[in-house]
Amino acid sequence: MERISISLEEGLVEQFEQYLTQRGYRNRSEAIRDLIRDRLESERVEQQRSSHCVGTLTYVYNHEERELSRRLTHAQHHHHNVAVSTLHVHLDHDNCLETVVVSGPTEQVTAFANTIIAEPGVRHGKLNVIPVDAQTLSHQHGGTEQQHSHSRPQT
16 A cells, blocks of 8 residues: 655644544545545546446435426336336425436436436435446356346446
8 A cells, every 4th residue: 555645724624534523434544545436436437428337316305296206207217227226215294215226328327317306396316326337148047048237346
């Protein structure tokens, strides 16, 4: 492992120390490594729009908003090739949280997420993706040849 040193303004160090405490980090190095990994992963996703990814789209919405639940369900069906599964949670009498597991070409996943997040009544939408190498392989299952895809996280 290589050792580096950095210089930070006092105010930034104070904020970083609060971040360490809130997140339960035992040392600065691991927190900095995680922050760097996260940023590099975001950059890789941005640069590889034509690549494949897996991830989650999480959002909160008001289920009392006129026709919103129907529009969200319609959008998921319209993008069935990237919307793999949905978890629905009732937060209170008016608000629900949904997490959609997504998989597919990054450009299509991003377009789906933008469609959902832009719906009136949807709040706090966030897409988190991990780039993967997608492969279509043939395997023997139950004595028959079957094709299906595998997603392997990029290293």
